[in-house]
Amino acid sequence: MPEGTLCNKKTVNTVEELHALLADKSGKVYYDEMNSLEIDRAALKATLQKTCKSRIRTWLEICAHCGMCADSCFFYMANNRDPRQVPSYKIQSTLGQIVKRNGDVDNAFMQMVMDTAWGKCTCCNRCGMYCPFGIDMGIMFGYLRGLCFSQGFVPWELKIGSGMHRIYQAQMDVTSEDWVDTCQWMAEENEEDWPGLEIPVDKENADIMYTVNAREPKHYPEDLAEAAILFHLAGENWTVPSVGWEETSLAMFAGDWDACRIQVQSVYDAMERLKPKRMVVTECGHAYRATVIEGPYWAGLKSGKTPVPSFHYVEWVAEALRTGKLKIDPAKRIKEPVTYQDSCNYIRNAGLKECAREIMSYIAEDFREMSPCKEHNFCCGGGGGMNGLGRYREQRNIGLKVKRDQILATGAKLVISPCHNCWDAIRDMEEIYHVGIRWSFLKPILLKMVIVPDHLKPDE
Amino acid sequence: MPEVDFQGSKFVVDEDGFIDSYENWSEGWVQYVKTQEGIDELNEEHRKVITMLREYYEKNGIAPMVRVLSKVTGFKLKHIYELFPSGPGKGACKMAGLPKPTGCV
Numbered sequence: 001m002p003e004g005t006l007c008n009k010k011t012v013n014t015v016e017e018l019h020a021l022l023a024d025k026s027g028k029v030y031y032d033e034m035n036s037l038e039i040d041r042a043a044l045k046a047t048l049q050k051t052c053k054s055r056i057r058t059w060l061e062i063c064a065h066c067g068m069c070a071d072s073c074f075f076y077m078a079n080n081r082d083p084r085q086v087p088s089y090k091i092q093s094t095l096g097q098i099v100k101r102n103g104d105v106d107n108a109f110m111q112m113v114m115d116t117a118w119g120k121c122t123c124c125n126r127c128g129m130y131c132p133f134g135i136d137m138g139i140m141f142g143y144l145r146g147l148c149f150s151q152g153f154v155p156w157e158l159k160i161g162s163g164m165h166r167i168y169q170a171q172m173d174v175t176s177e178d179w180v181d182t183c184q185w186m187a188e189e190n191e192e193d194w195p196g197l198e199i200p201v202d203k204e205n206a207d208i209m210y211t212v213n214a215r216e217p218k219h220y221p222e223d224l225a226e227a228a229i230l231f232h233l234a235g236e237n238w239t240v241p242s243v244g245w246e247e248t249s250l251a252m253f254a255g256d257w258d259a260c261r262i263q264v265q266s267v268y269d270a271m272e273r274l275k276p277k278r279m280v281v282t283e284c285g286h287a288y289r290a291t292v293i294e295g296p297y298w299a300g301l302k303s304g305k306t307p308v309p310s311f312h313y314v315e316w317v318a319e320a321l322r323t324g325k326l327k328i329d330p331a332k333r334i335k336e337p338v339t340y341q342d343s344c345n346y347i348r349n350a351g352l353k354e355c356a357r358e359i360m361s362y363i364a365e366d367f368r369e370m371s372p373c374k375e376h377n378f379c380c381g382g383g384g385g386m387n388g389l390g391r392y393r394e395q396r397n398i399g400l401k402v403k404r405d406q407i408l409a410t411g412a413k414l415v416i417s418p419c420h421n422c423w424d425a426i427r428d429m430e431e432i433y434h435v436g437i438r439w440s441f442l443k444p445i446l447l448k449m450v451i452v453p454d455h456l457k458p459d460e
Numbered sequence: 461m462p463e464v465d466f467q468g469s470k471f472v473v474d475e476d477g478f479i480d481s482y483e484n485w486s487e488g489w490v491q492y493v494k495t496q497e498g499i500d501e502l503n504e505e506h507r508k509v510i511t512m513l514r515e516y517y518e519k520n521g522i523a524p525m526v527r528v529l530s531k532v533t534g535f536k537l538k539h540i541y542e543l544f545p546s547g548p549g550k551g552a553c554k555m556a557g558l559p560k561p562t563g564c565v
Contacts, residue, residue, distance in 0.1 A: 022521050025474075025481060157562045171564060172561075173522060182526075189537060214563070215549075218526070218563075219561065220526075220547065221537060390560075393475035393476070421564060
C-alpha cells in the first residue's frame with residue numbers, strides 16, 4: 001500500500017518526523033505524495049462500524065433536504081448562494097457517501113472530502129441551530145475530519161499541529177522549561193512598572209490555575225504579561241502549571257483524537273496535581289471548547305466535567321468587574337462606537353453571551369451589536385483551523401466578506417475580539433480588504449482603563 | 461504561487477505573502493518587506509534581529525520563541541515591537557525570509 005514519507009497514515013511522534021514536515025515549505029511534497037495515497041478500505045470500514053453510531057447515522061438518514069440550513073452558512077452566503085455550499089449537501093456528499101458505500105471510496109474522492117471538511121466548513125455549528133431536526137453538521141464534520149485523518153488525508157499544517165501536541169503537549173515547540181522561562185522573563189520585564197508583579201509557577205491550592213494558548217509564550221508573550229498584571233491588580237491568588245499549561249488543540253481541528261486525549265489529559269493532570277479552586281483559560285475560543293466542553297469525554301471522565309470548575313477569561317473579567325476586583329475609570333471608557341465578535345466556541349457552543357455584554361456595559365459607552373449576534377453570530381471566517389491552512393486561503397478570504405460586512409454595518413471601527421482565532425481573522429480581513437477596522441483582545445483594553453490601587457503604583 | 465515585483469526584482473510568495481523559499485531571500489526582499497510593514501528606516505537593530513532569526517532557522521528549521529530572540533539580541537519585548545510593529549512572529553519572520561509559523565499565529 002503506497003505511503004508517502006511525509007503524507008501517510010502514521011501520526012507524527014518524533015522531532016525528526018516533525019522537522020521533515022516543517023522543511024517541506026507549504027507542504028509541496030506532502031500534497032504531491034497525497035495523490036498516490038491509497039485508501040485502507042478495510043480499516044475505514046472497521047472504523048465506521050466501531051465509531052459511526054446511531055446519532056450520526058440517524059442524522060444522515062432523516063435530513064429532509066429542506067435547505068433550511070443554507071442561509072445559516074456564511075460560506076453559502078459569501079459564495080453567491082452556491083448550492084455546493086449548502087451544509088446538508090456538503091455533509092451528504094462526503095460523510096453520507098462514505099457511510100452509504102461503507103468505506104469503498106478512492107483517492108480522488110477522499111481529497112474532495114478533505115477539501116470540503118477543512119475548506120468549506122469551520123465547524124462553527126451555526127447550521128445546527130437552524131435545522132428543523134436539530135441535525136448538527138459541525139459535529140458531523142468534526143467526525144469526518146477524524147476519518148480523513150486516520151487515512152492520511154489531512155492538511156499539511158494540521159499534520160504538523162497534531163504532531164506538536166503529541167511531542168510537546170502544545171501546538172508549538174514550547175517545552176516546559178521554555179514556558180517557565182518566559183513566565184519569569186515577563187514578570188521581570190514588567191516589575192518596574194508593576195512592583196511586586198509575579199507569575200507564580202506550580203503553586204498548590206491557588207484560587208485560580210491559569211492556562212494559555214502556546215502562541216502566547218512562542219510569539220506573543222505580552223498577552224501573558226497582561227494577564228499577570230490584571231490578576232495582580234485584582235488581588236488574585238493564582239498560578240500557572242509548569243506542565244499542562246497549554247489549553248488549545250490543533251489535534252481537535254486535525255481530527256487526531258488520540259492526540260486530543262493526550263493534550264487535554266496534561267491539563268487535567270495539572271489540575272489534579274496543583275488542586276486549584278478553579279481554572280481560567282486565556283482569551284481563546286477553541287481552547288475552551290477543547291478543554292472544557294469536549295475534553296472530559298476525550299479523557300473518559302464520566303461526569304463530563306473537568307476535574308476542577310473551568311472558566312473562560314470573559315467569565316473571570318465579568319466577575320472581576322461585577323465584584324469590584326477590577327474597577328474602571330469612567331473617564332477612560334471607550335467613547336467611540338465599538339462592537340464585539342462573539343466567538344462560536346464559547347458563545348454559541350458554551351452559552352457565555354451575557355458575560356460579554358456585561359463586560360461591554362462596563363468598558364464601552366457606545367456598544368453596537370452585530371446583526372446577527374450572540375449565539376446567532378456568524379463565524380469570524382477563520383475558525384476550525386482554517387486561518388492556518390494555506391491550501392484554503394482563497395476560500396477563507398472569500399468567507400471573510402460576511403464578517404467584514406457585519407462589522408461595517410455596525411458603524412464601529414473597533415472590534416473587541418476575545419478569541420485568538422477571531423482576532424487573527426479580523427486582522428487578516430483588514431490586511432486584505434483595507435476597511436479601516438481595528439481589533440483588540442480585552443486585556444490591553446482593560447489595562448488602559450483600570451484604576452490602579454495606590455499601594456500597587458510604582459514609587460515616584 | 462503569486463509573484464511580486466519590487467524595484468526590478470521578482471519574488472515568488474506564498475498565499476500569506478511570505479517568500480517561497482528561504483534560499484531566495486535577498487537584500488531586495490528585506491527592502492520590499494520594509495515597505496510592506498511600514499518601517500521607515502532599517503537600522504542595525506533590525507539587522508541584528510534578522511540575522512538572529514536566520515541563524516536560528518538554519519540550525520533548527522523553525523522560528524525561535526520571542527524569549528530566545530530577546531536573550532540573543534538583548535532587546536526587551538517592547539523594543540522588538542518598536543522595531544517590528546506587526547510582531548516578531550509575523551513581520552520579523554517575513555523580513556528574514558522564514559516561512560510563516562504554523563499553528564494559530
